[in-house]
Amino acid sequence: MTILYKVHNGLYVNLTNRCPCACTFCERQTRDHVSEVNDAPLWLEHEPSVEEVIAEFEKTDVTPYEEIVFCGFGEPTERLDALLEIAKYLKAHYDKPIRINTNGLGDLIWNEDITPKFAGLIDTISISLNTPDAKRYQEIVRSKFGDGSFEAMLKFAKDAKRYVPKVVLSTVETTITREEEAKCQAICDELGVTYRIRPFH
Numbered sequence: 001m002t003i004l005y006k007v008h009n010g011l012y013v014n015l016t017n018r019c020p021c022a023c024t025f026c027e028r029q030t031r032d033h034v035s036e037v038n039d040a041p042l043w044l045e046h047e048p049s050v051e052e053v054i055a056e057f058e059k060t061d062v063t064p065y066e067e068i069v070f071c072g073f074g075e076p077t078e079r080l081d082a083l084l085e086i087a088k089y090l091k092a093h094y095d096k097p098i099r100i101n102t103n104g105l106g107d108l109i110w111n112e113d114i115t116p117k118f119a120g121l122i123d124t125i126s127i128s129l130n131t132p133d134a135k136r137y138q139e140i141v142r143s144k145f146g147d148g149s150f151e152a153m154l155k156f157a158k159d160a161k162r163y164v165p166k167v168v169l170s171t172v173e174t175t176i177t178r179e180e181e182a183k184c185q186a187i188c189d190e191l192g193v194t195y196r197i198r199p200f201h
């Protein structure tokens with residue numbers, strides 16, 4: 001099973017297949033891998049333990065990679081404790097920036113503000129904004145937490161900014177209008193985070 005995989009210059013960590021969302025565009029619905037540049041199957045036979053993940057890192061030459069990214073085929077904050085423990089190990093052993101790719105619903109998953117736990121461990125948090133509209137957001141991500149999910153995701157981004165050097169909210173190019181992108185930019189400006197329009201694959 002694939003625990004670590006390469007995407008461009010990043011080394012990605014596949015911790016879980018769990019997710020509170022069922023996004024209409026989720027690649028898990030149609031295939032077993034997420035990247036055009038790496039077809040390693042990302043459905044897990046079991047969730048890897050912290051020890052299993054560290055053993056994978058010990059077998060891997062991390063030198064060529066520019067960053068380490070918690071992403072995978074699911075929502076990484078579903079395994080918050082494991083993620084933090086692995087990040088602690090990585091910070092102690094490698095001089096590489098660490099990013100989390102997330103749907104931003106970790107506070108709802110854990111029913112608390114989880115952002116202080118990232119201090120000193122996580123360098124970048126990249127959150128899928130998808131759209132500037134709360135109602136449309138829920139139609140797209142189909143979060144099990146319902147209508148409050150959009151606001152909770154924005155609060156997560158704002159709170160994370162206090163503990164994580166770079167917080168990015170992203171949409172995918174061509175999936176929303178220019179006017180909507182301008183609204184996304186305004187949301188990010190108000191939150192004090194970076195807005196990124198990701199290329200469409």
Ligand code: SF4
Binds near residue numbers: 025074141
């Ligand atoms: S948040 Fe990510 S893993 Fe979860 S359903 Fe959406 S695209 Fe899939």
